[in-house]
Amino acid sequence: MKRARIIYNPTSGKEAFRRELPDVLEIFEKAGYETSAHATTCEGDAKAAARLAVERGYELVVACGGDGTVNEVVSGLAEQPNRPKLGIIPVGTTNDLARALNIPRNIKRAAEIILEGKTRKLDIGKVNDQYFMNIAGGGKLTELTYDVPSKTKTMLGQMAYYLKGIEMLPSLRPIKVEIEYDGKWFEDEIMLFLVSNTNSVGGFEKLAPDALLDDGLFDLVILRKTNIAEFIRVVSLAIRGAHLDHDLIFYTRANRIKVKPADKMQLNIDGEYGGSLPGEFVNLHQHIEYFVTDEFIKKQDSLQK
Numbered sequence: 001m002k003r004a005r006i007i008y009n010p011t012s013g014k015e016a017f018r019r020e021l022p023d024v025l026e027i028f029e030k031a032g033y034e035t036s037a038h039a040t041t042c043e044g045d046a047k048a049a050a051r052l053a054v055e056r057g058y059e060l061v062v063a064c065g066g067d068g069t070v071n072e073v074v075s076g077l078a079e080q081p082n083r084p085k086l087g088i089i090p091v092g093t094t095n096d097l098a099r100a101l102n103i104p105r106n107i108k109r110a111a112e113i114i115l116e117g118k119t120r121k122l123d124i125g126k127v128n129d130q131y132f133m134n135i136a137g138g139g140k141l142t143e144l145t146y147d148v149p150s151k152t153k154t155m156l157g158q159m160a161y162y163l164k165g166i167e168m169l170p171s172l173r174p175i176k177v178e179i180e181y182d183g184k185w186f187e188d189e190i191m192l193f194l195v196s197n198t199n200s201v202g203g204f205e206k207l208a209p210d211a212l213l214d215d216g217l218f219d220l221v222i223l224r225k226t227n228i229a230e231f232i233r234v235v236s237l238a239i240r241g242a243h244l245d246h247d248l249i250f251y252t253r254a255n256r257i258k259v260k261p262a263d264k265m266q267l268n269i270d271g272e273y274g275g276s277l278p279g280e281f282v283n284l285h286q287h288i289e290y291f292v293t294d295e296f297i298k299k300q301d302s303l304q305k
């Protein structure tokens with residue numbers, strides 16, 4: 001008999017998952033999976049639970065939570081040689097990966113998508129022994145994502161970032177960096193850099209508009225030193241995805257990116273604080289097999305053409 005392990009964060013989002021757990025268990029049982037669930041108790045628990053699920057030979061692991069929980073589950077699977085397929089039921093405040101995979105927030109629908117069985121092997125990123133699915137970066141403004149409280153994010157969505165961003169503008173300062181990407185060099189004073197795997201980042205869906213999730217490459221977007229007025233102009237272009245040709249933007253694709261700042265620069269990983277740079281970002285090609293929607297498959301196929 002096939003076995004499924006549901007790893008859920010009972011505190012994610014509006015704490016809705018716990019109520020729906022019996023229905024989700026029933027959906028998986030009916031589909032022929034002997035199904036059990038683990039409620040995470042603290043930070044790091046989802047990672048340990050995922051690792052244990054691999055050791056115990058589950059065929060299917062389902063992560064239920066926001067990006068924080070999915071990140072932990074992916075991190076738990078990533079080091080294992082025989083990785084089970086991963087389903088996602090998005091019940092968090094930010095669900096950037098689910099959004100990138102076109103998985104809806106409806107819990108039962110998300111469970112059905114897993115049972116429809118369409119999967120894709122997708123890239124993940126690794127930097128300084130930490131994994132990310134969506135994006136990593138450095139520079140003052142990337143701190144935005146963890147400075148905006150979850151509640152504000154839920155209520156105001158993208159607007160929350162703008163408001164916080166405006167508040168942070170006066171503290172923006174350029175930092176000199178050396179970046180080595182696939183054997184090539186970049187050296188300049190920059191405001192921020194982003195290493196992107198998906199195109200869905202904290203509500204900005206067009207930062208790296210053509211990012212493919214299975215090509216083994218990151219999209220590297222760098223904003224060079226600038227003043228506040230010009231900065232605001234580039235950000236407003238970025239909202240429309242029209243920033244990549246701008247003179248202040250350096251944009252390329254790479255599999256391996258080493259970043260060495262001349263001054264203190266924080267590392268941001270999937271919207272969370274991830275320690276300090278320097279760091280080496282490595283794209284692990286098609287490392288995790290996710291259940292995805294038809295919509296996602298169509299989107300990826302059309303980008304590939």
Ligand SMILES: Nc1ncnc2c1ncn2[C@@H]1O[C@H](COP(=O)(O)OP(=O)(O)OP(=O)(O)O)[C@@H](O)[C@H]1O
Nearest residue numbers: 012013040041042043065066067068069092093094
């Ligand atoms: N029982 C628990 N109590 C408190 N925190 C927990 C518990 N279980 C897991 N966590 C932590 O909660 C963090 C946030 O979880 P998750 O991303 O799923 O929720 P969220 O509502 O989407 O929050 P956000 O999007 O703001 O990060 C996880 O990174 C995990 O470390």
